[in-house]
Amino acid sequence: MSTDVLTPAPPETPLRRLGTAGVFLLALAATVLVAAVHVTQGTSSVGALDLLALPFGGSDEAARVLLASRLPRLLAGACVGVALGVAGSLLQTIARNPMAAPDTLAVSSGAYLAVAGAAAFGLSLPIPVSGGLALIGGLAAAALVLALSAGGRSGTTRLILAGSATALALSSLTNLLMILFEQETTGLFAWGSGSLVQSDLNAVTQLGPVIVVALVAAMLAGPRLDILGLGDDTATVLGVNVRRLRLWLTLLAVLLAAAAVTIAGPIGFVGLCAPVIVRLLPKSIPGLHRNRTLLPLSGLAGVLVVLGSDIALRAALGAQAGVEVPPGTVTTVLGAAVMIWLARRYRDAGPTRQPPAVRTGGSRSQAAFLTIVGVFAVLVVGALVVGMLAGDRWLLTGDVVNWLQGRSGRALTFVLDQRWPRVAAALLAGAALAVAGAAVQAVCRNPLAEPGVLGVTAGAGVGAILLLTLVPLAGVWAMSAAAGTGALLAFGLVYGLSWRGGLSSDRLVLIGVAVQAACTAITVLIIVLSDPWNSAKALTWLSGSTYGRVPVQLIPVALMLLLAIPLLAWLRRDLDLLSLDEDTPRILGVPLEPVRLGALAAAVLLTSTAVSAVGVVGFVGLVAPHAARALVGAHHTRVLPVAALLGALLVSLADTLGRTVIAPAQVPAGLVTALIGTPYFVWLLWRARAHNG
Template sequence: MATLTEPRPPVVAVRRRGRLALLGGGLAALLLLGSAVHLTQGTADLGALDVLRLVSGAGTGDTAAVVVESRLPRLLAALVVGGALGVAGAVLQSVSRNSLASPDTLAVNAGAHLAVVAVAAFGVSLPLLGATGIAFAGGLAAAVFVLALAGTGGTGILRLVLAGTAIALALISVTQVLLLLYAQETRGLFAWGEGSLDQNGLGGVRTLGPVAGVALAVLLGMARRLDLIHVGDDHARTLGVHIGRTRFAAVGLAVLLAATAVTLAGPIGFVGLAAPAVARLLASVVPGLHRHAALIPCSAALGAVLLLGADVLLRAIIGPQRALEVPTGVVTTILGALFLVVLARTARITTATAAPPSAGARGGVSATRYRVTLGALAVAVVAVAVGAVLLGDAKLLLGDVVNWVSGQAGPIVTGVLDTRVPRVAAALLAGAALALGGALTQAVARNPLAEPGMIGVVGGAGLGAVAVITTVSGVGFWTLTGSAGLGAAVAMAVVFAAAARGGFTSERLVLIGFGVHAAAQALVTLLITLSDPWNETKALTWLGGSTYGRTFPHLVPMVLALLLVAPVLFRMRRELDLLSLDDETPRVLGVPVARTRLLLLSCAVLLTGAAVAGIGVLTFVGLVAPHAARAIVGSRHARLLPAAALLGAILVGMADTAGRTLIAPGQLPAGLMTAIIGAPYFVWLLYRHRSKAARGR
């Protein structure tokens, strides 16, 4: 009872408020300092003294014109966009109770970007608010879809990242199709797709700034309800909060903020993840910051500081003139990816997303049924190959192929088949290589939803190849192959070295791989935007996974990789079965876990690097083919690997044929088709795993 009269609690409360006020003052000082530095940067010869004279009213008309029409709009855009993304990320994390929710991981940016590009591609001209509405619709649809798959219980961290990544990959693939097919209508939207703060006057900020302000004010009014929902649905419901209505309103307002940011500056990566994550980390030393009345404005200020700092850093390092060509979102994505890697290494990650690859599948089928199934798959591969050879911009008959093989075909048929047959073979070999690489990755990571593309290996291979394409004139195929293989190896080394700390869990592996993949994609964008337009088109086509221009020498790396890896996999099929269970079982049975895992992952990197060098970037093949094979023939790798290779060949062969046929004589890259085909299957997998997890509880 004496504690009621002690003066200490008020002192503690004052100290707590003091820390919060100190944090607010520090962020305000950073914003003022960053804004002052930002206004002194630019291509015009205006320094700090010129800006000070303008503020004091002694500046010239030319100084005012430069500052008001060029520098001030960029500064205000950075503040509005950074603040909007910071708040959007904080709210999405709260309503999903997931520390990795953000406009990036919920595919909000990808959905908004696709909506804006689609409107531009089909020649629809909209005012700024209309474009914001379109971006809002695309972003909201993506966010609701991802949240529906991942759940809002706070345990599906990995599921949310996988679902968001998969949906974003599919949306980005459709966006790339539109950018390729409607190059004139969408000119300039590729660089904008990474996030650029360039503004044409103050009109955009004047129009969209109030929209962001209203959304922020409404969210602040919902602060107490958000506090209760973040704690738990039952507690909030007991205190009279309408859970569904509040959550949907909060998600809608967060997506509106993200759509406003996308419309104003394009998709800016990782600000919406890093800013609220930093705010929540500070909450451990700043009492009261966990309440949304303080968390929301703090996240807004941190988002503005991060984006403003990235823009200041970019222009300080490469100069104002060069910075005009580089999207600011490249810098934020790289910094945010590093932050995610550090967070994934240090955070305690728990998930109920998926069982090991062998746990949820049938133990196997009878030997007779397996042989029949494998024979049917082999026949299907032959049928796909024959159909791919006959179909395309020029339709052929089997007799034409027979004449070509015997050397009796005419010049037209010979010309068509001389270019088409290597393309078909490249698609089949790449599909088989990627499927095997995916099966190895899933076994080692013990997660049936992992694949080389989602752990950074494909992104690293793409970065290595694009670096050579955009910097070396007339690069040869073998140089390109070596660069892709080196990029894949470096990405794998980074991912697995970072994931080794903390027990090498599959969750940590995938999260770090996601960060490396995002950083690699940002660097690819940087290289392409700094390159000439010819290299941009060439790199975009290659990134889409195209068999265009492939000849028989181009098949050599994939053939060698398959020939080298096949005996290793046959020899280690038992170790693969054991590794897919846990670490203790193979260790007890005498399997050197670390060395075996490294060897198998090296095989996966070799296969993936060879496939990427052969036909470019393909997504979802390494996920869909092994999982489908597991459902058909069971989980034993002696049976799984051959079936997965055949299914991968079928998938890529069909995708390449569709890409060459649907809009003939135009062509769609095979990688874009595999993403569009594979995404629905992946969504179904996520839904099934969530249903199993729910039944298990």
């Protein structure tokens, strides 16, 4: 009997009956419909009927509005959607990873830094030159992330962590430029989340052809891309030069992303959403998932995402929101939802679950441990002294002694009364973030994790910024409560979504990164809606700063340290076992979920109080615990105190540097810690790559 008789035919779905051409026509029709709705929206009174009357001799006002405002915005959205959709599809195919995208590979952040750097130094560049700068920045970022994550094939978690850390560092540099050159970069804060506002058609007419040529080039390479999807070895046997093909396609993807950033700024997660939407179409449709079809369909899906988000934004918040609110905030929230959906379908990737090769001091004697603690305690005291002396006005130790004895003059007393709460806030917040990071890394069994990648820091930032906006004169306890509520809600969301018959550490990290992105977008939305021109205040808060601290603001973080450190010390043996693997703690009777929940709850509360004290400070929860393990071994009895000292030292030195390097101007402490922490993180990822590769 023929085997064909035994093979069931694919089900006849409506989309299958349509075929590839039918799906294309359907996508085009949807795009035309969305574009027609989009062009009817705006701040003027010109409506759909006025635009429909234009071919029959309508009003001059309607023609002017269409040509000067609505058509440029529509075409910008279409160009950006196509560029990001195709770029995301290319990157996902190259990395064979559904979470690869211009955002997760930090391409958009690198391009944005390049464009912001030109603006900060007062350079008014022609659009092609600006696009070239964006291309260089995007290429550098993508090259770094792909190198650190072995091209994205060593595991989704490492790719996302490498991309998010690189993006954080590049964003910190961008924020630093905007703080230092506030006048020159006015308006860049909102543009940093993407803006479709266009004064003319210059950007679209100059970069549109580049996007079309790049799309055609990518489609011509479609058959070889299909072969690449079979694996490097198979592709090589079939005559494909894998290295060269991957290099050229990465260049095309970054060129597309750079063009999108030059036109409208970094509009988040379109490159992640669009290809995923297309890949959800039934595989039974002949030829639909081949790259020659997949790439243009991803471009159309990108247009639908960008224009649909813009329509939804203006429908919900009014026409003026289209000018003030970046549509990238909507696409980022949508992209975060898609990323969460992907993470919930994700299965652990093997090598990413294993801690990277790290030199640890596991066999250190008690005397060596006490010596290390003593040395760092002395360094922390030294940082405290330097912090009290340094600033826009340098003091002498004798001045501080006189102040402590109440014998200083009025001017000196004023300076030190303002300075000591800042120094203390940096020390306490640094210790809190480091201890929180140690707890998170133990639970996730991943030394690359930190409270920030679990969405906790960004959630606390949303709570605090919301309170600052609604109640500008809110007290310290209200601020701590708001930050704590935001952190707990973000943590509850991440923990709940990560739970699928158990807690996967990789899933926890991936969902945490998605929630972090969504919370950051919501924070930008709140700031832009409430005070769009005061970006310096927002950037200072989001970058972490001790400016204007008062003694009462230190109480919540100090109390939380007094409560959380004993709890984590009591759980120290369970945390040691939890760091090993999933099975050992169960065999030895460790109540896995209560221990995880207790440790993470302590980390959340420590992080939220630290955020309420100094704003959003990154990398401390990553660097300090990891360095502590390298110095004294993996036992949490030793890691916790050393990490606390290292965290206090790092934030204190960052704050002091930020207050003195360009005094009287100040660099927020969070930017300094990001710039210090990034090289360490890059080194750590490189070692992990070498170990697992």
